[in-house]
Amino acid sequence: MKLRTRLIIGFMTVMILPTLFTTVGMRILAPQRVSEMQFLLLVVIFLTAAIFIMWIYRAVNIPIHKMQDAAKQIKEGNLDFELKVDEDDEMGQLCRDFEEMRLRLKDNAEEKVAYDKESKELISNISHDLKTPITAIKGYVEGIMDGVADTPEKMDRYIKTIYNKANEMDRLINELTLYSKIDTNRIPYNFxxxxxxxxxxxxxxxxxxxxxxxxxxxxxxxxxxxxxxxxxxxxxxxxxxxxxxxxxxxxxxxxxxxxxxxxxxxxxxxxxxxxxxxxxxxxxxxxxxxxxxxxxxxxxxxxxxxxxxxxxxxxxxxxxxxxxxxxxxxxxxxxxxxxxxxxxxxxxxxx
Ligand SMILES: Nc1ncnc2c1ncn2[C@@H]1O[C@H](COP(=O)(O)OP(=O)(O)OP(=O)(O)O)[C@@H](O)[C@H]1O
Ligand SMILES: [Mg+2]
Structure with a gap:
């Protein structure tokens, strides 16, 4: 039942029921016992109000408790729970929205974890792929410095290898640049x-x-x-x-x-x-x-x-x-x- 309906029913009952009861009581049953009837009226008002406040309080309090628990779990970083609601009133709707928010947060968190993992792999792959030709270049340059390339043919071979390895790096860097441009939609297509x-x-x-x-x-x-x-x-x-x-x-x-x-x-x-x-x-x-x-x-x-x-x-x-x-x-x-x-x-x- 909607909270608004509950409040209206509560208000009507608190106002109408005791008034009706005492009016009827005073007029028909005991017109001479007015003060007792007034006291009775107060008791009836008090009891009816208390019952209805409890009724409304429960409708609000249970979902608020559930949401408090849920918010606490989220604060502690736990997104793997389910906020179950049966009520179909405003508070129930709020709980369902809260549950939807939790699911979205969970998806985002999972996406971020996957993205971070991918980025780490990407960096490790790039470093690996760039390191291979650099190591080779360093090796050949050291060879030349140490005088290992002591014949013109050897020298020629060393320099050609260095050149090829540098080209390989150049190609790799170009590919990476292109990929990152494509990935971030920075490449202007000419359709x-x-x-x-x-x-x-x-x-x-x-x-x-x-x-x-x-x-x-x-x-x-x-x-x-x-x-x-x-x-x-x-x-x-x-x-x-x-x-x-x-x-x-x-x-x-x-x-x-x-x-x-x-x-x-x-x-x-x-x-x-x-x-x-x-x-x-x-x-x-x-x-x-x-x-x-x-x-x-x-x-x-x-x-x-x-x-x-x-x-x-x-x-x-x-x-x-x-x-x-x-x-x-x-x-x-x-x-x-x-x-x-x-x-x-x-x-x-x-x-
Ligand atoms: N025609 C093919 N025949 C056999 N294996 C292939 C073929 N095309 C792709 N592959 C496999 O798929 C992998 C990925 O191909 P991709 O073109 O993305 O990378 P690559 O050729 O290794 O490097 P890059 O193209 O960046 O220089 C290759 O490493 C290879 O193992
Ligand atoms: Mg290829």
Missing amino acids: STLSAQDYFDDCAEDLALELEAKGVLFIYHNYMEEDSRIIVDAEQLRRVVNNIVNNSLKYMDKPQGKINMTIRDVGDFIQVELADNGKGIAPKDLPNVFDRFYRTDASRNSSKGGSGIGLAIVKKIVEEHGGNIWATSQDGVGTTMYFVLRKYQEVPVDE
């Missing part, structure tokens, strides 16, 4: 409406040249039924394709590398598939390859440089385009990366 057919045909033509030079077989199929239009940042989308193709090259273990690019119509979307015949990704790693800094154990221990940020960037860019990306793979056989982009649809203008 334009393009013909999907033209865009992917051009893309395939460039890839065919590039891959042919590397001795990799490149096959392109365009199964689009009609020329759809897409709203994309041409440069960023190229980054997506390049990153995926670079992975296919990097993790290729067959003597004759093959990359298939297929474009299809899938309802309101255009689906791009990039399939390779590389070493594949184990099922346990597949769900994680789009996480930042995730590298499979095999690639961490291999000589293939990389920070595991490429696919995280790719995913972010595809999602910023309103699309979606996923992968299928068979260990030892090859990997296929799929992404979809929404087709541009003209909004009909009413005449």
Whole structure:
């Protein structure tokens, strides 16, 4: 029952019941015993008021106690309790709001813990990835200083290695900068409406040249039924394709590398598939390859440089385009990366 209704009932009863009782009593039952009746009136008023105050007090006091307990638990940092309420009055509603607040606080606290954990991992990964080339550079420079590089050939090799390691660091720092810009939405996208057919045909033509030079077989199929239009940042989308193709090259273990690019119509979307015949990704790693800094154990221990940020960037860019990306793979056989982009649809203008 609502608190307001309780108060109204209480007030009416305290006012009306005793008055009615004594009026009737005085007029009909005992008109000659007025003072006794007045005393009785006071007693009845007192008792009725006391009962109703108790009734209202209980309605307010129980939920307040529950909330006091809950607030104390929150103050002590415990968010794992449940504030149970059965009342459907104003106090019950307040308790339910309080419970909702607790759940939100709990979600936020859990998010913060996950975020802190991720940040720590991020810092440790960055330090690890930067430390590796720095250690190598230091080693080679010390070699030169100690006179270990005593022939022009050796000196040449040392300097080239230092140069390559510095380049590796440069690339890593650039990738990190790009990722942090993308992650904090500081990258200015340059969207334009393009013909999907033209865009992917051009893309395939460039890839065919590039891959042919590397001795990799490149096959392109365009199964689009009609020329759809897409709203994309041409440069960023190229980054997506390049990153995926670079992975296919990097993790290729067959003597004759093959990359298939297929474009299809899938309802309101255009689906791009990039399939390779590389070493594949184990099922346990597949769900994680789009996480930042995730590298499979095999690639961490291999000589293939990389920070595991490429696919995280790719995913972010595809999602910023309103699309979606996923992968299928068979260990030892090859990997296929799929992404979809929404087709541009003209909004009909009413005449
Ligand atoms: N085509 C592929 N074939 C086999 N493994 C792959 C392929 N693409 C990605 N992977 C696995 O997924 C991991 C994550 O890929 P991602 O591109 O994010 O990082 P990376 O290539 O290791 O480093 P980066 O791209 O930052 O230089 C890789 O380390 C690799 O283990
Ligand atoms: Mg990569």
